[in-house]
Amino acid sequence: MTEEKKKTSAEAASLSTRRGFLGKAGIGATAVAAGATTLAAPFVNTRAAAPIKWRLQTYSGAPLGAHVIKPQIEAFNAAANGEMEIELYYADQLVPTADLFRALQTGTLDAVQSDEATMASPVDIAVFGGYFPFAARYSLDVPALFRYYGLKEIWEEAYAEVDNVTWLSTGAWDPLHIFTVNKPIRSLADMKGLRVFGVPTAGKFLSRYGLVPVTIPWDNVEVAMQTGELDGVAWCGFTEAYEVGWADVCKYALSNSVTGAWFGSYFANTKSWKKVPPHLQQLFRCTIDQSHYYRDIWYWGGEAKLRVEGKKMELTSLPANEWAQVVKDSKGFWDEIASSSPRAGKVVAAFKKYAETMEKAGYPYR
Numbered sequence: 001m002t003e004e005k006k007k008t009s010a011e012a013a014s015l016s017t018r019r020g021f022l023g024k025a026g027i028g029a030t031a032v033a034a035g036a037t038t039l040a041a042p043f044v045n046t047r048a049a050a051p052i053k054w055r056l057q058t059y060s061g062a063p064l065g066a067h068v069i070k071p072q073i074e075a076f077n078a079a080a081n082g083e084m085e086i087e088l089y090y091a092d093q094l095v096p097t098a099d100l101f102r103a104l105q106t107g108t109l110d111a112v113q114s115d116e117a118t119m120a121s122p123v124d125i126a127v128f129g130g131y132f133p134f135a136a137r138y139s140l141d142v143p144a145l146f147r148y149y150g151l152k153e154i155w156e157e158a159y160a161e162v163d164n165v166t167w168l169s170t171g172a173w174d175p176l177h178i179f180t181v182n183k184p185i186r187s188l189a190d191m192k193g194l195r196v197f198g199v200p201t202a203g204k205f206l207s208r209y210g211l212v213p214v215t216i217p218w219d220n221v222e223v224a225m226q227t228g229e230l231d232g233v234a235w236c237g238f239t240e241a242y243e244v245g246w247a248d249v250c251k252y253a254l255s256n257s258v259t260g261a262w263f264g265s266y267f268a269n270t271k272s273w274k275k276v277p278p279h280l281q282q283l284f285r286c287t288i289d290q291s292h293y294y295r296d297i298w299y300w301g302g303e304a305k306l307r308v309e310g311k312k313m314e315l316t317s318l319p320a321n322e323w324a325q326v327v328k329d330s331k332g333f334w335d336e337i338a339s340s341s342p343r344a345g346k347v348v349a350a351f352k353k354y355a356e357t358m359e360k361a362g363y364p365y366r
Contacts, residue, residue, distance in 0.1 A: 052083065175257040
């Protein structure tokens with residue numbers, strides 16, 4: 001065979017090989033393309049289907065809700081990319097605040113942001129929701145208690161016994177102060193007979209000094225103080241009092257704080273929660289954490305700034321000996337609550353262990 005024929009035969013074989021490869025590659029590419037279309041189909045179908053719709057109601061009125069939950073819901077709705085949408089409702093808009101738990105359980109609401117005591121949650125740890133006297137000194141105490149001192153497991157256990165309600169997360173809000181319209185508090189005796197809007201557990205504790213807790217719709221509080229129906233509020237800290245307008249009505253602020261942070265939680269209707277795909281459940285949990293982070297900074301910075309620079313209210317304080325008596329009384333209150341159920345006893349034991357640890361740790365913890 002001549003060199004030319006050899007060259008021609010080699011080129012023909014190479015050309016045949018390239019054609020075979022390209023043919024197979026074409027088939028493979030088609031198969032890959034088809035496979036890609038198949039894999040992508042669920043995403044396309046999800047976007048095309050009607051989004052999951054939730055209704056969530058918070059304990060807070062609209063001015064406060066603009067900080068404690070609205071940023072989270074807006075972030076979730078944007079990140080859900082059309083797969084899910086949460087409609088946000090503020091205090092008493094769909095159901096009265098006292099009926100939040102029942103509405104959640106029956107499915108009227110898909111989710112709730114509140115504390116257990118305010119929403120009348122039928123669990124034996126409900127008393128710890130909201131402001132439990134001296135349970136926390138700083139906002140970081142709350143997540144530390146849930147993560148490292150067993151409160152997360154206790155809350156999960158308690159709600160596992162309740163039909164159709166799933167507890168999701170608890171975070172810290174602001175400290176508790178008493179703000180009054182015309183009557184300053186400079187001694188425990190000054191509390192006697194004062195009618196204040198407040199959260200249940202702290203109200204129960206403070207009532208031993210003659211304070212009268214009053215429950216009315218959140219949006220009616222400011223008017224009630226203006227008309228004299230209320231003498232003040234025992235509901236929040238300085239940041240909220242200024243944000244929602246109560247500092248414009250109240251002349252006095254008691255600087256003594258009965259506790260350093262409110263225990264607030266997120267709950268979901270269990271049936272609604274199970275219908276949400278895992279990636280959106282995780283997204284919702286992530287935005288809850290985002291909300292906890294935002295609130296910690298907003299409250300913490302606001303409390304210090306407004307106590308120092310705020311001009312709307314005169315600061316008062318209790319005498320040192322009377323304040324020491326309040327702190328001492330809280331220990332008896334803790335023991336009283338601890339005896340109410342074995343699970344409540346576990347929570348109080350965690351509080352005591354945490355307080356002991358923080359005291360031993362010293363600065364900057366206590």
